[in-house]
Amino acid sequence: MAEITAALVKDLRERTGAGMMDCKKALTENDANIEAAIDWLRKKGLSAAAKKSGRVAAEGLVGVASVPAKAAMVEVNSETDFVSRNESFQAFVAEVAKVALQVGDDLAVINAAPYPGTGRTVAEELIHLVATIGENMNIRRAKVLSVPQGAVASYVHQSVRPGLGKIGVLVAVEGASEVGALEQLGKQVGMHVAATRPEALDTDSVDPAALDREKAVLSEQARASGKPEAIIEKMVEGRIRKYYEEVVLLEQVWVHDGESRVRAVVKKAGAKLSGFARFHLGEGIQKETGDFAAEVAATAGIKPTASA
Numbered sequence: 001m002a003e004i005t006a007a008l009v010k011d012l013r014e015r016t017g018a019g020m021m022d023c024k025k026a027l028t029e030n031d032a033n034i035e036a037a038i039d040w041l042r043k044k045g046l047s048a049a050a051k052k053s054g055r056v057a058a059e060g061l062v063g064v065a066s067v068p069a070k071a072a073m074v075e076v077n078s079e080t081d082f083v084s085r086n087e088s089f090q091a092f093v094a095e096v097a098k099v100a101l102q103v104g105d106d107l108a109v110i111n112a113a114p115y116p117g118t119g120r121t122v123a124e125e126l127i128h129l130v131a132t133i134g135e136n137m138n139i140r141r142a143k144v145l146s147v148p149q150g151a152v153a154s155y156v157h158q159s160v161r162p163g164l165g166k167i168g169v170l171v172a173v174e175g176a177s178e179v180g181a182l183e184q185l186g187k188q189v190g191m192h193v194a195a196t197r198p199e200a201l202d203t204d205s206v207d208p209a210a211l212d213r214e215k216a217v218l219s220e221q222a223r224a225s226g227k228p229e230a231i232i233e234k235m236v237e238g239r240i241r242k243y244y245e246e247v248v249l250l251e252q253v254w255v256h257d258g259e260s261r262v263r264a265v266v267k268k269a270g271a272k273l274s275g276f277a278r279f280h281l282g283e284g285i286q287k288e289t290g291d292f293a294a295e296v297a298a299t300a301g302i303k304p305t306a307s308a
Contacts, residue, residue: 002031002032002033003032004024004027004028004032008027008032008034009023009024009027011034012026012027012034012037012038012041015034015038016038016041016042018041022041022044023037023041026038026040026041026044039213039216039217042217042221043217043220043221058077058078058140058281058282058285059077059078059079059080059081059083059084059281059282060075060076060077060078060083060084060089060093060137060140060281060282061075061076061084061089061090061093061160061164061165061166061281062074062075062093062156062164062165062166062167062168062279062280062281063075063076063093063094063096063097063163063164063168064097064154064156064163064164064168064170065094065097065098065100065101065163066101066152066154067101068151068179069146069147069148069149069150069151069152070101070144070145070146070147070152071101071144071145071146071152071153071154071170072097072098072100072101072105072142072143072144072170073097073100073142073143073144073154073168073169073170073277073279074093074096074097074100074110074139074141074142074143075139075140075141075142075168075279075281076089076092076093076096076137076138076139076140077137077138077140077281077282077285078135078136078137079135079136079137080135083133083135083137084160085160086133088129088132088133089129089133089137090160090161090164092125092126092129093164094163094164095115095116096110096122096139096142097163098116099113099115099116099122100142100144101144104144105141105142105143105144106142107139107141107142110122110139110142111123111126111139122139126138126139141279143170143277143279145170145171145172145275145276145277146172147172147173147174147274148174149174149175149176150172150173150174150175150179150182150271151173151179151182151183151186152170152171152172152173152186153170153171153173153182153183153184153185153186153187153189153190154168154169154170154171154186154187154190155168155169155171155187155190155191155193155194156168156169157169157191157194166280166281167194167278167279167280167281168278168279169190169191169193169194169276169277169278169279170190170275170276170277171186171187171189171190171193171273171275171276172186172273172274172275172276173185173186173189173266173271173272173273173274174271174272174273174274175269175270175271175272176270177269177270177271181269182269182271185265185266185269185271188256189249189262189266189273189276190276191255191256192249192252192254192255192256192262193249193276193278194278195255196249196252196255197278197280198247198248198249198252198276198278199247199248200247200248200249201248201249201250201273201274201275201276202248202249202250202251203244203248203250203251206244206247206248211240214240214243215236215240218235218236218239218240218243219232219236222235222236222239249262249273249276250262250263250266250273251263
């Protein structure tokens with residue numbers, strides 16, 4: 001059986017909000033598989049926040065760059081928030097976004113691309129910046145969206161300067177309307193996406209594995225009510241519709257009025273959303289917290305993970 005470490009218990013506790021001993025039991029019952037443990041906690045009614053994202057622990061900036069009908073977004077991480085206020089670091093993130101706009105969102109291609117005005121590649125410039133500032137950094141991810149007719153709007157939340165901030169969103173809006181109107185709609189959708197964190201554009205693009213997993217959890221929860229299978233099936237169907245309203249952008253309630261669906265707002269504008277991307281700085285990356293691990297170990301009677 002796989003070892004149940006303090007770090008695993010800590011991760012599960014942060015992602016689900018369940019009690020420490022419940023987390024340890026869930027991991028024990030599921031051979032230290034954290035995703036299966038999340039489902040186990042949900043089925044037992046012990047998890048109040050099973051879909052909670054990993055705690056944001058990395059620092060740095062998200063940067064965006066755009067030209068007509070195309071935009072790029074990158075995330076560049078650093079060890080401390082102090083670096084995000086460094087002008088050289090800010091300039092680097094902004095420039096990398098422009099490079100991605102030209103070469104695409106493949107990180108290997110971005111790193112190998114020339115960094116303007118230096119005679120170095122992007123990867124070499126990053127090494128130079130690390131040596132200059134004295135802190136580890138990395139280009140974590142990039143995304144480029146384009147449309148044949150319309151606009152790709154961007155929205156940056158918690159910005160430190162134009163195009164740089166902690167949360168970035170790109171929204172591809174297609175249509176024959178005036179570009180300025182499409183960009184304004186896209187920016188409003190971007191603000192909505194920043195606030196609601198949808199996982200898919202429409203119901204057809206929901207991850208099949210995630211949907212099957214959700215159905216399995218909801219079915220077991222419904223069976224716990226003791227109702228007949230026919231009733232259980234209808235209960236699950238209703239809950240899946242609610243699930244779509246939570247995770248599918250077009251099915252969500254428009255945050256700007258609290259009533260309309262995003263789908264209706266876009267249709268009324270004579271437009272079509274063909275894609276979106278949302279980067280939340282450091283999402284899913286966790287820093288080690290030795291004190292908390294020690295607390296878990298002392299409380300749960302398990303072996304803490306060794307320090308790196």
